[in-house]
Amino acid sequence: MDKTEYEPLNVNVEERADAGTPSPSPSRGLTLSWHKLSVWVKKKDEEKSTWFTKRTTDTKILSKVSGVAEPGSIMAILGPSGAGKTTLLATVSQRLKGNVKGDILVNGKQISKELMLKVSGFVPQKDLCIESLTVWEHLQFMAILKMDRQTSKSSRSQRILALVSELGIVDCKNKRISILSGGERKRLSVAVQLLTDPALLFCDEPTTGLDSYSAMSVVEQLRRLAGNGKSIICTIHQPASGLLDMFDSVYLLVAGGRMALYTSTNEALAYFNRIGIVCPPTYNLAEFLVSQLAIEDDPESIKRVNNIVKIYKKSTEYEALQKRLENEVINGQFTILNDSSTKMSDSICQFLALLISVPYVALEVDQEGIQNLQGFLYLVIVETIFTFEYSVTHTFPAEIPILLREVDNGLYTPAAYYISKMIALLPRSLIEPMIYTLLTFNIPGLSGGLLGYLKFSIPVTAAAITATAYGCLISAYFESISSASMISVPFEQICLLFCGIYMALNDVPFHFAWVKYISIFYYGLEAVSILQWTQITDIPCSDKKGAPCIRTGEGVLENYGYNKDHFNLDMVGLGLLYVVCHSLGYLAFWRRSKAQAAY
Numbered sequence: 001m002d003k004t005e006y007e008p009l010n011v012n013v014e015e016r017a018d019a020g021t022p023s024p025s026p027s028r029g030l031t032l033s034w035h036k037l038s039v040w041v042k043k044k045d046e047e048k049s050t051w052f053t054k055r056t057t058d059t060k061i062l063s064k065v066s067g068v069a070e071p072g073s074i075m076a077i078l079g080p081s082g083a084g085k086t087t088l089l090a091t092v093s094q095r096l097k098g099n100v101k102g103d104i105l106v107n108g109k110q111i112s113k114e115l116m117l118k119v120s121g122f123v124p125q126k127d128l129c130i131e132s133l134t135v136w137e138h139l140q141f142m143a144i145l146k147m148d149r150q151t152s153k154s155s156r157s158q159r160i161l162a163l164v165s166e167l168g169i170v171d172c173k174n175k176r177i178s179i180l181s182g183g184e185r186k187r188l189s190v191a192v193q194l195l196t197d198p199a200l201l202f203c204d205e206p207t208t209g210l211d212s213y214s215a216m217s218v219v220e221q222l223r224r225l226a227g228n229g230k231s232i233i234c235t236i237h238q239p240a241s242g243l244l245d246m247f248d249s250v251y252l253l254v255a256g257g258r259m260a261l262y263t264s265t266n267e268a269l270a271y272f273n274r275i276g277i278v279c280p281p282t283y284n285l286a287e288f289l290v291s292q293l294a295i296e297d298d299p300e301s302i303k304r305v306n307n308i309v310k311i312y313k314k315s316t317e318y319e320a321l322q323k324r325l326e327n328e329v330i331n332g333q334f335t336i337l338n339d340s341s342t343k344m345s346d347s348i349c350q351f352l353a354l355l356i357s358v359p360y361v362a363l364e365v366d367q368e369g370i371q372n373l374q375g376f377l378y379l380v381i382v383e384t385i386f387t388f389e390y391s392v393t394h395t396f397p398a399e400i401p402i403l404l405r406e407v408d409n410g411l412y413t414p415a416a417y418y419i420s421k422m423i424a425l426l427p428r429s430l431i432e433p434m435i436y437t438l439l440t441f442n443i444p445g446l447s448g449g450l451l452g453y454l455k456f457s458i459p460v461t462a463a464a465i466t467a468t469a470y471g472c473l474i475s476a477y478f479e480s481i482s483s484a485s486m487i488s489v490p491f492e493q494i495c496l497l498f499c500g501i502y503m504a505l506n507d508v509p510f511h512f513a514w515v516k517y518i519s520i521f522y523y524g525l526e527a528v529s530i531l532q533w534t535q536i537t538d539i540p541c542s543d544k545k546g547a548p549c550i551r552t553g554e555g556v557l558e559n560y561g562y563n564k565d566h567f568n569l570d571m572v573g574l575g576l577l578y579v580v581c582h583s584l585g586y587l588a589f590w591r592r593s594k595a596q597a598a599y
C-alpha cells in the first residue's frame with residue numbers, strides 16, 4: 001500500500017524511551033487473544049478538502065476479526081496487499097493510533113498499552129538505525145535504552161552476545177550496519193526487540209526483500225524462539241515455496257480487513273479442498289491462497305472472496321476459535337468474580353451494623369448499663385475486624401493461582417501486585433467503617449454528637465484497615481481457607497481473651513501480659529472505650545444494697561484494665577500491626593511466587 005498519503009502508523013517502537021523495562025527474565029508463555037476487533041482510521045477526503053482545509057472520513061480497515069496466539073507457536077498472517085495485515089499486527093500489539101473497537105486480552109485479561117509495550121517486541125518492516133554504527137554498538141545503544149537501568153554493563157554485553165549467537169549474526173558484530181545483507185539486518189532488528197526478552201513478538205514482514213534461503217533461515221530463527229515459549233506473530237508477503245510450512249498457524253485476511261481463515265498450517269490445504277478451492281499440486285500453497293483471496297476488478301473475484309468469508313463464518317474452524325476465545329475470557333474472570341463477592345460483603349457489613357445496634361437502642365448508662373455499653377463496644381470492634389479480615393481471606397486464595405501465573409509470566413512483579421492490592425483495599429476499608437459507625441454510633445445513642453461520631457470512626461476504621469492487612473497475611477501464607485482457619489481461629493481466640501472483656505487486663509498473669517500487644521481487638525476496644533467512657537463523668541449508683549458502684553467513666557476504664565491516656569498508643573499499635581502483617585504477608589506471597597510453578 002501507499003502509506004504516504006496517510007497519517008503514519010505509530011509502529012516504530014525503537015523510538016520509545018523504554019529504559020524502565022525489566023531486565024531479561026525467562027519469558028514463560030503469554031496467550032494473546034483478540035475478540036471482534038474493528039479498526040477505523042481517518043482518511044483524507046480529497047473531494048471535500050481544499051487547499052487550506054483538510055476534511056477526513058472514517059474508513060474501516062479491520063472488520064470484527066478474532067484470533068489467538070499461543071505461547072510456543074508462530075503464526076503467519078497472510079493476505080493480499082492492502083488486506084490489513086500490518087494494521088492487524090499493529091492493533092493487537094497496541095501500537096496503532098486509530099479508533100479500535102473490540103478486546104485485546106493477554107491471558108484472558110485486558111492489559112494496558114504500557115504493559116503491552118513491556119511484554120512484547122515489535123520488529124518493524126523497515127528498521128531505522130544509524131548506519132555508521134557497528135552491530136555491537138547499535139545493540140549496546142539499544143540495550144541502554146531498553147533494558148533496566150539497574151542492569152550492569154557486563155550483563156548487557158552478555159545478553160547481546162547471547163542474542164547475536166542465537167540469531168546467527170555473531171560474525172557480523174563488528175560490521176557496520178550499512179554493509180549488512182537484508183537477512184542480517186532483519187536478524188539485527190529481531191535481536192534489538194529480544195533484548196528485554198519479551199514473551200510476545202510481532203514481526204511485520206520479516207521475510208520481505210530476502211531471497212528464499214535468507215527468508216527460510218530468519219523464520220527458522222523465529223521458530224526456535226517460539227520453541228522457548230514465546231508467542232510470535234508475523235505478517236508475510238509473498239512467502240517462498242515451503243516457507244508457510246514453517247509456521248504453526250495461518251491467519252488469512254481479505255480486503256476490508258475481513259477474516260477468511262484461522263487454522264493450523266497443515267489443515268489449511270484440507271480446508272480449502274473441502275470448500276472446493278483446490279490448489280494444484282505443483283503450486284506454492286501460500287501464493288495460491290493469496291491469489292484466491294485477492295479482489296481484482298472483475299465481479300467474479302468479489303463474489304468468490306465474499307463467499308470464502310461467508311463459508312468461514314459457518315465452519316467448524318470458526319466455531320473452534322470462538323470456543324477457544326470464550327475459554328480465554330473465562331480464565332480471565334476470576335478477579336471480576338471476586339469483586340462481586342466484595343460488594344456482597346459490603347452489604348453484609350451494613351446489615352451487621354443494624355443487627356448489633358438495634359438491641360441497644362436508647363442505651364442508658366447506669367450501673368447495669370456499664371456492661372451493656374462495654375459489651376456493645378466490644379461487638380462493634382469484633383464485628384468490624386472479622387468482617388474485614390474474612391472479606392480478604394475468602395477472596396485471596398481464589399485469586400492467587402492466576403496472580404502467580406501472571407507474576408510468573410512477568411506481567412508484573414510480586415511487589416507491584418501486592419502494593420496495588422494494598423492500595424485497592426484502602427478505599428473500601430475507609431468508607432465502609434464510616435457508614436458502619438454512623439449506624440452503630442447513632443442507633444444506641446452514644447455520647448459525643450457529630451464530633452464524637454467522627455472521633456469514634458477513627459479507631460473503627462483503623463481496626464478495619466489492620467484487619468484487612470491481617471487477612472492478607474493469612475491468605476498469602478495459607479493455600480486454602482480451611483488450613484488458614486486451623487491456625488487463625490485459635491490465634492484469634494487467644495487475642496480475644498486478652499482484649500479486656502473476658503478478663504480484666506489488670507488480672508492477666510504476668511507471662512501473658514504481652515499477648516494484648518499483638519491483638520487488634522485489644523487496641524480497637526481500648527480506643528473506642530476511652531472515647532466513650534472519658535465523656536461519662538457521673539454514673540448513678542444502684543438502689544440495691546451492697547451493689548458495687550463505679551461513679552465515673554474513668555473508673556470503668558480502670559476496672560477493665562484500660563488506660564485513659566492510651567488512645568494515641570492504641571492507634572500506633574494498630575499502625576504497627578498493619579505494617580507487620582503486610583510485610584509478613586508480602587514475604588509469604590513472594591515466597592509462594594518463587595516456589596510455586598504457575599503452569
Ligand SMILES: Nc1ncnc2c1ncn2[C@@H]1O[C@H](COP(=O)(O)OP(=O)(O)OP(=O)(O)O)[C@@H](O)[C@H]1O
Binds near residue numbers: 085
Ligand atoms: N493510517 C492510515 N490511514 C488511512 N488508511 C490506512 C492507514 N493505514 C492503513 N490504511 C489502509 O488500510 C488498508 C490496510 O493497510 P495495511 O497496511 O494494514 O495492509 P497490508 O495488508 O499490510 O498491506 P501490504 O501487504 O501491502 O503491506 C489499506 O487499504 C491502507 O490503505
